[in-house]
Amino acid sequence: xxxxxxxxxxxxxxxxxxxxxxxxxxxxxxxxxxxxxxxxxxxxxxxxxxxxxxxxxxxxxxxxxxxxxxxxxxxxxxxxxxxxxxxxxxxxxxxxxxxxxxxxxxxxxxxxxxxxxxxxxxxxxxxxxxxxxxxxxxxxxxxxxxxxxxxxxxxxxxxxxxxxxxxxxxxxxxxxxxxxxxxxxxxxxxxxxxxxxxxxxxxxxxxxxxxxxxxxxxxxxxxxxxxxxxxxxxxxxxxxxxxxxxxxxxxxxxxxxxxxxxxxxxxxxxxxxxxxxxxxxxxxxxxxxxxxxxxxxxxxxxxx
Amino acid sequence: xxxxxxxxxxxxxxxxxxxxxxxxxxxxxxxxxxxxxxxxxxxxxxxxxxxxxxxxxxxxxxxxxxxxxxxxxxxxxxxxxxxxxxxxxxxxxxxxxxxxxxxxxxxxxxxxxxxxxxxxxxxxxxxxxxxxxxxxxxxxxxxxxxxxxxxxxxxxxxxxxxxxxxxxxxxxxxxxxxxxxxxxxxxxxxxxxxxxxxxxxxxxxxxxxxxxxxxxxxxxxxxxxxxxxxxxxxxxxxxxxxxxxxxxxxxxx
Numbered sequence: 001x002x003x004x005x006x007x008x009x010x011x012x013x014x015x016x017x018x019x020x021x022x023x024x025x026x027x028x029x030x031x032x033x034x035x036x037x038x039x040x041x042x043x044x045x046x047x048x049x050x051x052x053x054x055x056x057x058x059x060x061x062x063x064x065x066x067x068x069x070x071x072x073x074x075x076x077x078x079x080x081x082x083x084x085x086x087x088x089x090x091x092x093x094x095x096x097x098x099x100x101x102x103x104x105x106x107x108x109x110x111x112x113x114x115x116x117x118x119x120x121x122x123x124x125x126x127x128x129x130x131x132x133x134x135x136x137x138x139x140x141x142x143x144x145x146x147x148x149x150x151x152x153x154x155x156x157x158x159x160x161x162x163x164x165x166x167x168x169x170x171x172x173x174x175x176x177x178x179x180x181x182x183x184x185x186x187x188x189x190x191x192x193x194x195x196x197x198x199x200x201x202x203x204x205x206x207x208x209x210x211x212x213x214x215x216x217x218x219x220x221x222x223x224x225x226x227x228x229x230x231x232x233x234x235x236x237x238x239x240x241x242x243x244x245x246x247x248x249x250x251x252x253x254x255x256x257x258x259x260x261x262x263x264x265x266x267x268x269x270x271x272x273x274x275x276x277x278x279x280x281x282x283x284x285x286x287x288x289x290x291x292x293x294x295x296x297x298x299x300x301x302x303x304x
Numbered sequence: 305x306x307x308x309x310x311x312x313x314x315x316x317x318x319x320x321x322x323x324x325x326x327x328x329x330x331x332x333x334x335x336x337x338x339x340x341x342x343x344x345x346x347x348x349x350x351x352x353x354x355x356x357x358x359x360x361x362x363x364x365x366x367x368x369x370x371x372x373x374x375x376x377x378x379x380x381x382x383x384x385x386x387x388x389x390x391x392x393x394x395x396x397x398x399x400x401x402x403x404x405x406x407x408x409x410x411x412x413x414x415x416x417x418x419x420x421x422x423x424x425x426x427x428x429x430x431x432x433x434x435x436x437x438x439x440x441x442x443x444x445x446x447x448x449x450x451x452x453x454x455x456x457x458x459x460x461x462x463x464x465x466x467x468x469x470x471x472x473x474x475x476x477x478x479x480x481x482x483x484x485x486x487x488x489x490x491x492x493x494x495x496x497x498x499x500x501x502x503x504x505x506x507x508x509x510x511x512x513x514x515x516x517x518x519x520x521x522x523x524x525x526x527x528x529x530x531x532x533x534x535x536x537x538x539x540x541x542x543x544x545x546x547x548x549x550x551x552x553x554x555x556x557x
Contacts, residue, residue, distance in 0.1 A: 011557060049398040053556050071306070074400040085391030089323070094316075101312025102399045144395065 001027040007057035017043040019207040030184045032194030035204035041187040078150030082157045088130040103148035135166045152183045227258045230285040309401045313409025340432040355522035360433035365516040366488030372418045380414035380458035403549035415451040443518035449534045456541035482508045492524045
């Protein structure tokens, strides 16, 4: 749906925000773009949407070039910006109707009503924006972006600073959009958001795409699974005959942690438990844990 | 052509005018009416006719020009500066519209407001003084051309401005003095020869003179020259706006 090739952006001051970024987004997927502050996420989105001019490279949306065929590309895209920009003195209804018209769509009160209801904004339709809470203003931004029935929706940090209930509501809206076939590109600081929603994940740092992968495969390939054994008696040190397992002994010497790869045919757990018995080490309890997308992300960014 | 976008912008901007009707319409009409009362009735009654026209009637075209130039710049500069200030400009920049459509929407609405104000002032003036319009078609042409040109100029100003102070600096320090010295309240033929020559470098002289000529056929400079100057100013503004949208100056980084 979106094809980005060799995109570079150098700002007037000389700061290189994007460096030869190439990326393909498939139709109908939810793509999470992760990266620390200043990584280039917003610049990338703004170029695709037409707000920032690229220094070099090309972007096409549904086969149309964003420069040459800007009408075709922009009419397909909806954008929820990071900044809370609102038309302070306009009612929710008027501002959404304006957005729909601006994108060349014929008036459709029925559709706007549906959008406002889905975002729990219908009761606020005659309220002016400046009288809304921060969370409600964020919903209005989403409603405006959806007002022209976009095929692609960019959500730039959509849940930054909103409460848990609203975040859950937004997740539901995004899931519903996916069901309707809308392509969603999401940037977020809340990695649990990407973990919950995304089909694919891209990681950007210092203006370069570090990795693009299916979320499940990423978590499978780069995620670690750990077995933690709570010992019956504290252990002075890990016996030599167990050194191949690279066990970690906790500071209070009561827990042993074994890290293993779930992708391997043999995890080594059966052998470990057997060897522990032979070494006379007994345990009261055990549990397993898997690394989150956040841990994978932090690990990736640190390595770069 | 994205007519729906043009309509959306136009309707949105006109709604803003009706929402702030006191500021948009009542205030300029009131201040211009005060000019009629002071210069037209109070002081004007003691001033002899100028070029065969009573002083109160003589200043009507100049006052209309003063009001529409000020309002055109103010309306259009605010219309584009406010979205920049609030950040909602992102929507305009990401919409499938060309700069021509943006201009039709914003400048069209701002020019409409100015023409409404010009019409109301003309109507109000008719209660105070006798008004004749010798060339109605020329008068309307000047009115439209001036509104559109100064709305374009205001639009450029709104894009150029990076703060509220800059937004007001040009209208207050440049346009207002040029208008007052451009023959709003007098005929430049009343000035000493040196000042008459200097006045000819003031573009506003041509606008006021041409507009007044369409009323009373007593222009300081020829109406054709006034028209050419006004159209020239319009073309320069159009070229600047085209350059702004082509380069993204202060709009797209």
